[in-house]
Amino acid sequence: MKTFFLFFRKNRASFLGMMLGSIAGYFYWQYYGIYDGTFGFSSEWWANCIYGLLLGGLIGSFMRK
C-alpha cells in the first residue's frame, strides 16, 4: 500500500495531467470528435478520452520535479 502511495505521489503531475486530459478529451468529443469519422474510432468518446489521458499524462510528465 505504501509502495503504491509513493508511486502516486512521485507521479502526481502525470496523474493530474491524465485526469484533466481525459476530461478534456471527453469535452473535445462532445463538440468536435463526435462528427469526425475519418480515422479509427475518432468519433468514439472513449478513444478521445484515452488520447486526452495520454496527452495529459505526457504534459504532466514534463512537469515532474
Place this chain on the structure above:
Amino acid sequence: MNMSNGHSFYFKPWHFLLAIVIFFVLTGVIAEKKVNHIPLSENTNSILTEVDEISLDKEGITFLFFYRKDSELCQKMRHNIEQLDAENLQGIHFYAMDIEGHAEYYYKYNVSGIPNLLIFNGDVETKRVMGVVSAGNLEKIVNKMHH
C-alpha cells in the same frame, strides 16, 4: 517497480509517446476490421431522399449526404444513417446527392472528401460529419440538433 531504497518508478515522456503510437496503431487496425463488418446500404426504404438540386428549408433542419455510388465507405455510412429511428427524425429532412453528376455542389459546399454529411439549420451549415460515424453517434447528433 522497484521501490526499495527510495527508488521509484517515474512516468517519463517517452512512455506516453510510445503509448500514443501503440494506441494509434491499435485503434487503426481494429477500426478497419470494424468498418469492414458494416454492411452496405441496400437503398430500400431509405430515409434519404435522392436529390439533383439542393433547396434548403429555411426553417427546418436538413441533413445532406454527399456520396459516390461506387464507394464502399459511402454505402457503409449510408447504412448507418438508415439505422436512425424514423420517429426521432420529425422535422428533419434527409437528402442524398451523388457527387459524380453534381460536381458544382461539391465545390459550392467545399466538400473535401466523401462520405460527407452536412447539417443545416435553415440554410446555414452548422456541422459537418466526415467519414464513417457509428449509428449510435448519429443518434446523438440528431438529438443534439433537436435541442
